[in-house]
Amino acid sequence: MSTAADIARAVRAGERSAREVLDAHLEVIDTREGEIHAFNLVLADEARAAADEIDRRVAAGDDPGPLAGVPVALKDNLCTRGIPTTCSSRILDGWRPPYDATVVERLAAAGAVTVGKTNLDEFAMGSSTENSAFGPTRNPRDPERVPGGSSGGSAAAVAAGFAPIALGSDTGGSIRQPAALCGVVGVKPTYGLVSRYGLVAFASSLDQIGPFSATVEDSALLLEVIAGHDPLDSTSIPEPVPPLVAALGEGVESLRVGLITELLGEGISPDVADRVRAAATTLEAAGAVVGEASVPAAGFGLSAYYLIAPAEASSNLARYDGVRYGLRVDAPTVAEMNEATRTAGFGDEVKRRIMLGTYALSAGYYDAYYGKALKVRTLIMRDFAAAYEQFDLLISPTSPTTAFRLGDKSEDPLSMYLNDVCTIPTNLAGHPAMSVPFGTGDAGLPVGVQVLAPALGETTMFRAAAVLEASAPTLEERSR
Amino acid sequence: MADRITRDDVAHVARLARLALSDFELDRFTEQLGAVLDHAADVAALDLADVEPTAHPIPLVNVFRDDVARPGLDRAEVLAQAPAVEDGRFRVPQILGEEP
Numbered sequence: 001m002s003t004a005a006d007i008a009r010a011v012r013a014g015e016r017s018a019r020e021v022l023d024a025h026l027e028v029i030d031t032r033e034g035e036i037h038a039f040n041l042v043l044a045d046e047a048r049a050a051a052d053e054i055d056r057r058v059a060a061g062d063d064p065g066p067l068a069g070v071p072v073a074l075k076d077n078l079c080t081r082g083i084p085t086t087c088s089s090r091i092l093d094g095w096r097p098p099y100d101a102t103v104v105e106r107l108a109a110a111g112a113v114t115v116g117k118t119n120l121d122e123f124a125m126g127s128s129t130e131n132s133a134f135g136p137t138r139n140p141r142d143p144e145r146v147p148g149g150s151s152g153g154s155a156a157a158v159a160a161g162f163a164p165i166a167l168g169s170d171t172g173g174s175i176r177q178p179a180a181l182c183g184v185v186g187v188k189p190t191y192g193l194v195s196r197y198g199l200v201a202f203a204s205s206l207d208q209i210g211p212f213s214a215t216v217e218d219s220a221l222l223l224e225v226i227a228g229h230d231p232l233d234s235t236s237i238p239e240p241v242p243p244l245v246a247a248l249g250e251g252v253e254s255l256r257v258g259l260i261t262e263l264l265g266e267g268i269s270p271d272v273a274d275r276v277r278a279a280a281t282t283l284e285a286a287g288a289v290v291g292e293a294s295v296p297a298a299g300f301g302l303s304a305y306y307l308i309a310p311a312e313a314s315s316n317l318a319r320y321d322g323v324r325y326g327l328r329v330d331a332p333t334v335a336e337m338n339e340a341t342r343t344a345g346f347g348d349e350v351k352r353r354i355m356l357g358t359y360a361l362s363a364g365y366y367d368a369y370y371g372k373a374l375k376v377r378t379l380i381m382r383d384f385a386a387a388y389e390q391f392d393l394l395i396s397p398t399s400p401t402t403a404f405r406l407g408d409k410s411e412d413p414l415s416m417y418l419n420d421v422c423t424i425p426t427n428l429a430g431h432p433a434m435s436v437p438f439g440t441g442d443a444g445l446p447v448g449v450q451v452l453a454p455a456l457g458e459t460t461m462f463r464a465a466a467v468l469e470a471s472a473p474t475l476e477e478r479s480r
Numbered sequence: 481m482a483d484r485i486t487r488d489d490v491a492h493v494a495r496l497a498r499l500a501l502s503d504f505e506l507d508r509f510t511e512q513l514g515a516v517l518d519h520a521a522d523v524a525a526l527d528l529a530d531v532e533p534t535a536h537p538i539p540l541v542n543v544f545r546d547d548v549a550r551p552g553l554d555r556a557e558v559l560a561q562a563p564a565v566e567d568g569r570f571r572v573p574q575i576l577g578e579e580p
Contacts, residue, residue, distance in 0.1 A: 098554065237538070306520065324562055330573070334572050334573050335498075343499055351499055356513055368524045376528070413515070
């Protein structure tokens, strides 16, 4: 399958039609979607109409934009006007948003063609896409294993060739971890770089939308399209988007790169740690100066995150009350209707997080839990600031292990949460980070290396990712 | 350091969050939330008296838009999403305890 950059170039030049590109992807979806279940909804008819319109514009001499005719898959927590948006939850049953998310508008304005809405852990809460009301997504590299989560459908869609690019959302690693487990590129941009207008809220001080793709260049291209100030999101940064695609070839000569020592020891699978050290060697060979970096408070990140994110979620998810949209389970009074609706509409993991957050915020426990977690957040930001005085970039594993089997962790929430240990500190700090496929581990499963940068350090981050990509071993389909 | 979360605590927060739990669910959630909060004991045990809390990763300031009228969402389109509607408004079951 072609990259997004190649497709857009060919469609803009009139060498390939958007329709022909789309039909080729729909054929792959037809062949393998039954097995993978990356999508909650495939929008074949809408996509054909959009592709035909792109072709008409090219024929008329128009330029449809930098993603002309490129099929894109959208995580199903991004609002699409008139098209069901479920968050993989029964509580949004039948809901058709009355507006498009800003990123959806920007994709359309750039000529991209939406092929479908992808599966996720309900309300983006999970690390395996098993917490979906519509059933799990499977990892295209090995369908007995999870694709990671919560944006598992988007990662799987790219890995299976259903679309060259996809969007996900990342609150504690929900783009980077599934990218690592599926062997694709996944980017969590700086908090505020991409508008969240129309992203269904989970934990508002952490949520950020970002790209998935097979290549580093395609993620850079996609991020340039979706980034930039939006007056409809009060957390949107009013600054120009850093140049990404143009800087990709600049290399890492004399960049200072730190290996985060706290994320290479206990709890990290040795085959994963080996690949991260190999990545450090690759960057060093390309001219970077590599050393050991320390982010001591990173070890407390997981605990702090699993107090802060549920606390914010318990507030954000209070809006699902059966009054204005989605599911309603009738009962004689409003209070009983609220309770019956939420009890029937939310799955177990969402209930756990709502209760955990309600508890962490409740009288008598606020100071011990939520208040302490906010202070740990300060410590993590201080540690990162100190590390970035010595280094331009940091690297670590994206996930402590390669893809695990379906069902392995679904009954033990804490073991599932431990998947996020390497990705969470970035969200707490509001920094960018991305996962780049860098060969395979013991069982021939993909390993992702995480490249971290200070706020708005995307340009440098992508340069290092491009160097890693250039020397990464090719991923092959595992024999099953 | 707070005490371990009890079955009564879970029943209380479930009530606050408008969730109904069966006896079986109460037992299971008490155990699972207890395990997560045990893990969080490392944070709860830290002495952070001198550390300022961070609620948000970037400094936030009030953002004002120009005071210009612009169209809101289409009323019919919004109401079409509601489970029950009457006279152009959302319809809900009775709110107070009176006889219907």
